[in-house]
Amino acid sequence: MKREFREYQKKNDFLICVDSDGTVMNTMEIKHGGCFGPCLVEEWGLQRYKDQVLRIWNAISLYSINRGINRFMGLQLVLEYIDKHITPIEEVDALARWVATTPELSNAALIRYLEDDDSHILPKVLRWSQTVSQHISMIPLDIRRPYDGVLEALMVAREDCDIAVVSATNPDAIYEEWEFHGLAYFVDLILNQNVGSKAFCISQLLESGYDPANVMMIGNAIKDLEVAKACGVCFYPIVLGKETVSWQRFEGEALSRFYDGTYVGAYEDELIDDFIQALNANYE
Numbered sequence: 001m002k003r004e005f006r007e008y009q010k011k012n013d014f015l016i017c018v019d020s021d022g023t024v025m026n027t028m029e030i031k032h033g034g035c036f037g038p039c040l041v042e043e044w045g046l047q048r049y050k051d052q053v054l055r056i057w058n059a060i061s062l063y064s065i066n067r068g069i070n071r072f073m074g075l076q077l078v079l080e081y082i083d084k085h086i087t088p089i090e091e092v093d094a095l096a097r098w099v100a101t102t103p104e105l106s107n108a109a110l111i112r113y114l115e116d117d118d119s120h121i122l123p124k125v126l127r128w129s130q131t132v133s134q135h136i137s138m139i140p141l142d143i144r145r146p147y148d149g150v151l152e153a154l155m156v157a158r159e160d161c162d163i164a165v166v167s168a169t170n171p172d173a174i175y176e177e178w179e180f181h182g183l184a185y186f187v188d189l190i191l192n193q194n195v196g197s198k199a200f201c202i203s204q205l206l207e208s209g210y211d212p213a214n215v216m217m218i219g220n221a222i223k224d225l226e227v228a229k230a231c232g233v234c235f236y237p238i239v240l241g242k243e244t245v246s247w248q249r250f251e252g253e254a255l256s257r258f259y260d261g262t263y264v265g266a267y268e269d270e271l272i273d274d275f276i277q278a279l280n281a282n283y284e
Contacts, residue, residue, distance in 0.1 A: 007189075008164075008188065008189045008205075008208065009208070010162060010208040010209050010210065011162055011188070012160055012161055012162045013210070013211070013214050014160055014161040014162070014210075014214045014215075014216075014258070014259065015161060015162045015163075015164065015205060015210045015214065015215045015216070016157055016161045016162070016163050016164070016215075016216050016218060017164050017165075017166040017198075017201070017202055017205065017215065017216070017217045017218070017233075018163065018164070018165055018166065018217075018218040018219075019068070019165075019166065019167050019198075019217075019218065019219040019220060019221070019224055020165055020167040020169045020174050020177070020178070021068070021167065021169050022067065022068055022220040022221065022238070023218060023219050023220045023224075023238045024146050024147065024150050024165075024178075024183065025144060025145070025146055025147075025177055026145055026146065026147050026243065027139075027144045027145075027177070028062055028067075028068075029062065030139060030143065030144065031132075031136050031139070032057065032058060032061050032062050033054070033058060033062075034135070034139070035132050035135040035136050035139075036057060036061065036071065036074070036132055037053065037054040037057035037058060038054070038135075039128050039131045039132045039135060040053065040057060040075065040078065040128060041053055041054070042131075043124055043127060043128040043131070044079075044082075044089065044124070046082070046086075046087070049082070049086050049087060052086060053078070053082060053086070056078055056081055056082070057074075057078050060074060060077050060078055060081070061074045061078075063240075064279065065222050065276075065279050065280065066221075066222075067220065067221045067222070067240065067279060068168075068219070068220055068221025068222075068223055068224065069221070069223065070105045070168050070193070071105075071129060071132065071168075072095075072098075072099055072105045072110075072125065072129070073099055073105065075095070075125065075128070075129075076092070076095050076096055076099050079092045079095065080092055080096070089121075090120060090121060091119050091120055091121035092121065094117075094119040094121050094122060095121050095122065095125055098110070098113060098117075098122060104193070104194075104196065104197075105168075105193060105197075106193045106194050107126060107129050107130060107133075108194060110122065110125065110126050110129070111126065114126065133170050133172070133173070136170065136173055137172065137173070137176075141176060141177060141180040141181075142180075144173075144176075144177050144180075145181065146177075146181050146183060147238075147243045147244050147247055148244045148247070149244050149247030149248045149251065150183065150247050151181075151182065151183060152247075152251060153247050153248075153250050153251040153255075154183060154186040154187075155186060156251050156255065157186075157251075157255060158186045160259065162188050163186055163187050163188055164187065164188060164189040164190070164191060164201075164205060165178065165187055165189070165190040165191060165192075166191050166198050166201045166202060166205075166217070167190075167191070167192050167193075167198075168192065168193045168198065169192060169193070170192070170193070171190070171192040171193070171194055174190055174192055175190065178190070189205075197227075198217075198223070198224070198227045199227045199230055199231060202215070202217065202227065202228075202231045202233065203231055206231065206233075212231065212232040212233050213233075213234075213261075213264070215231075215233040215234065216228075216233060216234040216235070216236055216258055216263075217231075217233055217234070217235050217236070218235075218236045218237075218238065218250070219235070219236075219237065219238065220237070220238040220239075220240065220243075222276070222279065224237075225237070225272065225275070234258065234263055234264055234268060235268065235272065236250055236254055236258075236268075236271065237271055237272060237274070237275035239274055239275050239278050240275075240278045240279055241278060242278070254267075254271070
């Protein structure tokens with residue numbers, strides 16, 4: 001398992017890029033419900049509005065078309081909602097400016113930005129993000145488990161595909177979870193938010209010599225779909241509420257279509273429609 005592009009070499013004609021949280025690991029509800037939302041309440045002193053804030057965080061980051069959004073983008077959306085509908089949030093516009101202009105949405109990028117910034121909100125954002133990561137690291141690894149069917153699907157795909165994790169998840173969490181559950185053995189490369197955006201990572205992988213028609217992104221979020229389409233590669237959705245079924249279908253049906261060239265078209269479109277409908281149903 002490699003962690004840098006310069007160590008990576010193409011071995012097969014086919015490549016699968018797979019997201020982690022909510023796609024492979026059944027951890028989104030645990031992390032968001034137990035870490036992201038509660039840490040927001042504590043950092044901004046919103047205990048008076050705790051129940052409402054937690055509902056808003058989960059609605060935006062878990063059960064909507066924004067599912068899988070980067071933590072800083074999710075924080076921006078939630079704080080803007082709180083500022084508009086619940087109680088004023090100081091300098092939320094400064095967070096929005098950083099999110100819109102930074103080339104990298106990560107703790108490291110924010111630390112660099114703070115060297116020349118005098119806002120009050122961005123140090124709070126950094127403390128919140130660091131605290132979230134600390135809380136996540138304390139969740140036992142046997143609770144941070146993959147969905148049923150993931151291991152079997154990766155074992156089968158590994159026979160003819162190169163496999164890269166392409167995720168916005170904190171890198172330490174990815175390494176711990178994938179290694180603990182025996183998934184890292186089937187992976188050639190792990191890329192995360194510290195390397196660059198998902199689109200950047202896939203574009204770099206394509207430069208290794210893959211035909212885009214032989215590359216698939218597996219994800220659980222609209223952003224994953226958008227990245228796949230922007231990079232010109234296939235998209236396989238892990239559908240909200242149907243995660244295990246999605247992985248079983250990938251192994252038993254979608255993978256063979258990927259190999260024989262019948263995946264793109266009506267079949268992929270049908271899967272994507274089901275995926276979007278599930279997210280819209282939860283959003284409404």
